[in-house]
Amino acid sequence: MPAHSSRPASSSESDNSAFSASGENGARTSAREGNYARAVVGAAIVDSLARPTYFLAAQRSYPAWADGLWEFPGGKVEPGETPEEAIHREIREELHAEIRLGQLVRNPASADGSWNLESTEVNAGKAEVHNRGRRMFLWLAEFTDPEAGFTQTGSHRELRYLDAREVEAVPWLPGDLQILPVLTQIFSRA
Numbered sequence: 660m661p662a663h664s665s666r667p668a669s670s671s672e673s674d675n676s677a678f679s680a681s682g683e684n685g686a687r688t689s690a691r692e693g694n695y696a697r698a699v700v701g702a703a704i705v706d707s708l709a710r711p712t713y714f715l716a717a718q719r720s721y722p723a724w725a726d727g728l729w730e731f732p733g734g735k736v737e738p739g740e741t742p743e744e745a746i747h748r749e750i751r752e753e754l755h756a757e758i759r760l761g762q763l764v765r766n767p768a769s770a771d772g773s774w775n776l777e778s779t780e781v782n783a784g785k786a787e788v789h790n791r792g793r794r795m796f797l798w799l800a801e802f803t804d805p806e807a808g809f810t811q812t813g814s815h816r817e818l819r820y821l822d823a824r825e826v827e828a829v830p831w832l833p834g835d836l837q838i839l840p841v842l843t844q845i846f847s848r849a
Contacts, residue, residue, distance in 0.1 A: 695736040695740070695741075695742060695745075697792045697793050697794065698735075698736040698742060698745075698773065698793070698794055698795070698796065699733060699734060699735050699736065699776065699793055699794070699795045699796075700733045700734065700735075700736060700742050700745045700746040700749060700795065700796050700797070700798075701730070701731035701732065701733030701746070701795050701796070701797040701798075701835070702731060702732055702733055702746055702749075702750060702758060702760075702797070702798055702799075702800040703715075703731055703764060703797060703798070703799050703800065703842055704732065704750075704758060704800050704801060704802065705761075705799055705800070705801055706801070706805075706820075707801060708759070708761040708799055708800075708801050711799060711845070711846055712822055712823075712846070713820045713821060713822040714731075714799075714820070714821060714842070715732065715818060715819070715820055715821075716729045716730070716731065716818070716819055716820075716821050716826075716829065717729065717730055717731070717732045717753075717814075717815040717817075717818050718730075718815055718816045718817040718818075718819070718829070719814070719815065719816070719832070720813065720814060720815055720816040721814070724787065724789055725789075725832060726816075727816070727830065728830050728831060728832045729829045729830060729831045729832065729835070730831070730832045730835045731797055731835055731838075732749070732750060732753050732754060732815075732818075733745075733746055733749050733750075733753075733795070733797075734749040734752070734753070735749075742796040743760065746758070746760070746796075746798060746800070747760075750800075752812070753812050753814060753815070754809040754810060754811070754812070754818075755809060755810040755812075756802055756803075756804075756807065756808075756809040756810075757802070757803040757804065758800040758801065758802055758803060759800060759801050759802075759803050760798045760799075760800050761798060761799035761800060761801065762798065762799050762845075763796060763797070763798055764797040764798065764799060764838060764841055764842055764845065765841075766838075766841070767841070769794075771796075772796065773794040773795060773796050774794060774795045774796075774797065774834060774837060774838055775793075775794055775834070776793040776794060776795050776832075776833075776834030777789070777791055777792065777793060777834070778832075778833035778834060793834075795834060795835075797838055799845065822846075823843050823846045823847070826839050826842075826843070827839075
């Protein structure tokens with residue numbers, strides 16, 4: 660059953676549709692030059708790029724090891740796509756909505772700003788590695804039409820807006836969990 664939501668109008672009216680990921684020092688992620696075969700993208704969709712106070716989180720419904728855990732909406736970079744193209748496509752597919760990208764939420768320990776998503780889970784004494792070799796590029800983003808809302812699809816059980824105080828109240832995928840302290844810092848500076 661589709662779920663719809665609307666948000667207050669955004670205070671950021673600038674259109675960053677031609678945005679390319681830039682860090683604080685102005686370094687850009689390589690567009691078509693990089694190898695994105697194992698890359699995924701995500702969006703912390705906020706109420707306002709100018710002054711974010713909450714973001715949209717998604718609860719996984721599959722695979723079994725991730726069922727019930729929370730993540731940022733997004734998905735895999737397809738062959739021939741840039742990460743920026745991929746995040747726009749993924750949000751259209753998952754939420755039937757358009758977004759405006761803001762800043763790349765950079766991993767300070769990574770030259771390109773990406774986050775290592777690999778995690779190990781132990782079940783019945785056997786170690787299982789998930790997301791082997793995967794890395795994620797995560798952006799702040801906002802809906803281009805905040806009044807239009809979005810539609811929930813089958814890949815997620817629930818979508819929920821969380822503020823900085825609520826992020827620890829839900830269980831996160833390990834790869835996404837590591838990003839929360841950096842995201843919280845961004846919110847505190849806004």
